[in-house]
Every structure is written in structure tokens, then in C-alpha cells.
Amino acid sequence: MGIWLNGPIGLGAQTRITRSGCRTVLVMVPTLAAGTRLFDLVPLIEADHRIQLVFTVPHGTSGWHGLGDYLRDQRAFVVPWRQAVEHRFDLVLAASHRHLAEVRGPILLVPHGAGAMKSREYSRKAGGATVPSTGLERDLLTYRGRVLPSVLALTHDRELDELRNRCEEAVPAAIVAGDICWDRLVAGLPLRNAYRHALGVGDEELLVTISSTWSPDSVFGRLPGLYRKILDKAPESGARVAAVLHPQIWAAHGRRQVVGWLSDCIRRGLLLLPPEEGWRATVVASDWVVGDHGSTTTYAAGIGRPVSIAACPGDNIREGSLAALVRSFAPPFRPRRSLRRQFSDASLYRERLQMEVSAAISSRPGQAAGILRAAMYRLLALTVPTGEGPSAPFPLPEPIGG
Structure with a gap:
């Protein structure tokens, strides 16, 4: 049966609580990637004395490693699913379509990566799929004829056009809010030197960040030796090397194993960022990002970091996606060439890439926090507090030690 947690919800809650009459907010964390995005939203409402937040890890017959530890580290009040x-x-x-039909209450659904539409033409979970999937399909957004999200947050106007074609009945729930992660990255640019100092990177050193999404066709899946190869070339180029891995890599393989696979590189100076936080500060601190079709590479291009592409899933990139846009401008990474020369080559495309990608990431740059905050208070039937919502810079990055 499992233990029910005594707290601010459920039968008898009024006999336990100190703050009464609060609106209750459930934060669903089915994956670490979803959790890291939702913790961009949580500060927009958690200081309000009229609101009580609780967290949960949704699950059916399976779950993901490390989620409980992640929420405990956040000091969150976690109730059993x-x-x-x-x-x-x-x-x-x-920030995920998982288990939405099982919860009760108005749902605000946000993307957990760059954009609400997928970079892949076909879903990883569909096996030999023959029908393209964007993440805005009817089967993801509805259940038994009911639109699941009360508010569906999109990042760009073009996504609203796509939604009309794929799930027209969800259009009334949609708002174009922009991308809160993108806005925070842009806001963090003035702290670049502080982030570099925290990573131990000197003013004259070249910080090369290797970015990998998950799946066998990612950088980490396809080119596990790339970290060692770049480290071999780093001294002659006056470079430091950082690694950012998608949270799903850590969840599927386990923290100890991931660190074990890269342990020799860590001993040689690789700055391995943990999955919970630190990747965004590291991207801001970087001089150059070597990546793949994942969101981190896209965000790096959008804030003006030169990008080279080391791995890509070939013909499974969706035409018109952010990943396809990055691939069309960023040069391929050549392991045998010098780092400085490839950095110079990538820098030639930096301005055009930044212009194209930044325009495609968000139709509401700098506005996401305000739009999402207003939507949350509307669903809560509460007046929005006066003044802007709280905004904090990214914490200083803390690489995993050797």
C-alpha cells in the first residue's frame, strides 16, 4: 500500500498545518530533465504566502534512477505518487506529457527543452515509426476527447501554427510564452567571467565544452573517445575541456557508471558538470561548444557561442527544427585537426548562427517569466503580486571532482 505522508494535503490536513487557506500546487517530476525546467518556474510563485507547493515523482510500473535524491537535495516536500x-x-x-491524465487539477504544461516540438522526425519510442511526430500530437495532448493541459505553453509563434494542424482543439489552451531557460541564459551573460573563474579557467585559456544529448546517436553514445581526443589536443591549444551530458544519460546508466566511464578524463582535467545544474553557467562561460542535435548545443548557438557538430542522427532530424537549423550553419568537428584552427572556423559562422537560432528559439524574448507567472496565477484564481517575479542568476558551476 505504501505510506501516506502527513502534510499540507489530504484528510486531516487542517489539523497539521500552520498556514491555512493556501492554494495547493503539484509539481510533477517524472524525469530529471523535466525537473530542472520546472525549477525555473517554481521561484515565480513559491514566495507567495497564499500558495503551498508539493512535489511528486509520477510512475507506473517503472521509474528513473536518482529522482528521489534530486528532489531531496532541493529540500522539496515530496508526496508519494x-x-x-x-x-x-x-x-x-x-514539463512532460507523462501521466497527465492521472492527476486532478488545471495543468500548465511547458517544454523541457528548446522548443515544444521535437528535433527528431520520428519518436525514439515508436520503433519503426512511419509517421513523423512533433510533440504537439493529439494523442499526447488529449485523453478520451479531453484536452489535458489547461494552459499549453509554446515558445514560438510557428508552434501555434503547427498546433492548429495537429491538435486544433488544444489551440484555445495555448499561449506563446517564449523560453524561460533561454531568457535566463541571456540574463546570465554578464556573469561569464565569474563562471569561468569558478571553473578555474584562465582569461587566456580556450574553454571547449562538449555537449551531448542522450541516445546512441549522440556525441556520448557515438563518440565516447572524443573526450580523450580533445583532451590530448588541449595543451597545445591552451584549452580547457568541459563536458555537459543530458540528464537522461545519468538516469539510464547511473551516476557512478557515468563518472567511471569518464574517470580517466576527469583525472586529466575534464570538467564534468553534474546533471542537476551547472550546464547553463558552463555554456555561458564557454568559448566554443562541440555538440550534437540536443538542446544544449542549440542554446549555445543562440547566445553566440561558436558551435561545431560532432554527431547527428542523419536523416532523422526533422526539417525545420532547431537542430536542423544549427546543423545547416555549424561546421562539422574534425578530430584530427587542431582545436584552435577549428575554433577559428566555427567562429566564422558564429554571428549568422546566433542571429538565425535566437530568432527561432523564442517569439517572446525576455518575457517568459512574466507570461508564465501570469498564467499560473490565472489558473490559481489569485491576483498577481505587484512587482516583477523573483529572478536569480545561475549558481556557480561545480564540476564533479576526480
Whole structure:
């Protein structure tokens, strides 16, 4: 049966709490990637004395490694999934389509990466799929004829056009909010020197960040020896090397194993960033990003970092996607050439790449926090507090030690 947690929700809650009459908000964290995005939203409402947040890890018959530890490290109040589905909430925050039909309360759904539409033409989970999937399909957004999100947050106007074609009944729920992660990256640019200092990177050193999404056709999946090869070339180029891995890599293989695979590189100076936080500060601190079709590479291009592409899933990149846009301008990475020369080559495309990608990431640059905050308060039926919502810079990056 499992233990039900005594807390601010459920039968008898009024006998336990100190703050009464609060609206309750459920934050659904089915994956680490979803959790890291939702913690961009949480500060927009958590200081309000009228609101109580609780967190849960949704699951069916399977789950992902490390989620419980992640939420405990965040000092979150975590209720068991079985308890969460028995309660009706005033607002549910989600950054994944998983388990939305099982919760009760108005749902605000946001993307957990760059854009609400996928970079892949076909879903990884569909096996030999023959029908393209964008992430805005009817089967993801509805259940038994009901649109699941009360508010569907999109990042760009073009996504609204796509939604009309794929799930017209969800259009009334959609808002174009922009990208809160993107906005925070841009806001963090003035702290670049502080982030470099925290990483131990000197003013004259070249910081090369290797970015990998998950799946066998990612950088880490296809080119595990690339980290060692770049480290071999680093001294002659006056370079330091950092590694950013998608949270799903850590979840599927385990923290100890991932660190073990890269342990020799860490001993040689590789700056391996943990999956919870630090990747964004490192991208801001970087001089050059060597990546793939993942969101981190896209964000790096959008803030003006020269980018080279080391791996890409060939013909499975969706035409018109952010990943396709990056691939069309960024040069390929050549392991045998010098780092400085390839950095110079990538720098030639930097301005055009930044212009194209930044325009495609968000139709509401700098506005996401305000738009999403207003949407949350509307669903909560509360007045928005006066003044802007709280905004904090990224914490200083802390690489995993050797």
C-alpha cells in the first residue's frame, strides 16, 4: 500500500498545518530533465504566502534512477505518487506529457527543452515509426476527447501554427510564452567571467565544452573517445575541456557508471558538470561548444557561442527544427585537426548562427517569466503580486571532482 505522508494535503490536513487557506500546487517530476525546467518556474510563485507547493515523482510500473535524491537535495516536500493522484490540486505544473491524465487539477504544461516540438522526425519510442511526430500530437495532448493541459505553453509563434494542424482543439489552451531557460541564459551573460573563474579557467585559456544529448546517436553514445581526443589536443591549444551530458544519460546508466566511464578524463582535467545544474553557467562561460542535435548545443548557438557538430542522427532530424537549423550553419568537428584552427572556423559562422537560432528559439524574448507567472496565477484564481517575479542568476558551476 505504501505510506501516506502527513502534510499540507489530504484528510486531516487542517489539523497539521500552520498556514491555512493556501492554494495547493503539484509539481510533477517524472524525469530529471523535466525537473530542472520546472525549477525555473517554481521561484515565480513559491514566495507567495497564499500558495503551498508539493512535489511528486509520477510512475507506473517503472521509474528513473536518482529522482528521489534530486528532489531531496532541493529540500522539496515530496508526496508519494499514489497519494498525489487521490488529491485535487489548484494547479499542476508539468514539463512532460507523462501521466497527465492521472492527476486532478488545471495543468500548465511547458517544454523541457528548446522548443515544444521535437528535433527528431520520428519518436525514439515508436520503433519503426512511419509517421513523423512533433510533440504537439493529439494523442499526447488529449485523453478520451479531453484536452489535458489547461494552459499549453509554446515558445514560438510557428508552434501555434503547427498546433492548429495537429491538435486544433488544444489551440484555445495555448499561449506563446517564449523560453524561460533561454531568457535566463541571456540574463546570465554578464556573469561569464565569474563562471569561468569558478571553473578555474584562465582569461587566456580556450574553454571547449562538449555537449551531448542522450541516445546512441549522440556525441556520448557515438563518440565516447572524443573526450580523450580533445583532451590530448588541449595543451597545445591552451584549452580547457568541459563536458555537459543530458540528464537522461545519468538516469539510464547511473551516476557512478557515468563518472567511471569518464574517470580517466576527469583525472586529466575534464570538467564534468553534474546533471542537476551547472550546464547553463558552463555554456555561458564557454568559448566554443562541440555538440550534437540536443538542446544544449542549440542554446549555445543562440547566445553566440561558436558551435561545431560532432554527431547527428542523419536523416532523422526533422526539417525545420532547431537542430536542423544549427546543423545547416555549424561546421562539422574534425578530430584530427587542431582545436584552435577549428575554433577559428566555427567562429566564422558564429554571428549568422546566433542571429538565425535566437530568432527561432523564442517569439517572446525576455518575457517568459512574466507570461508564465501570469498564467499560473490565472489558473490559481489569485491576483498577481505587484512587482516583477523573483529572478536569480545561475549558481556557480561545480564540476564533479576526480
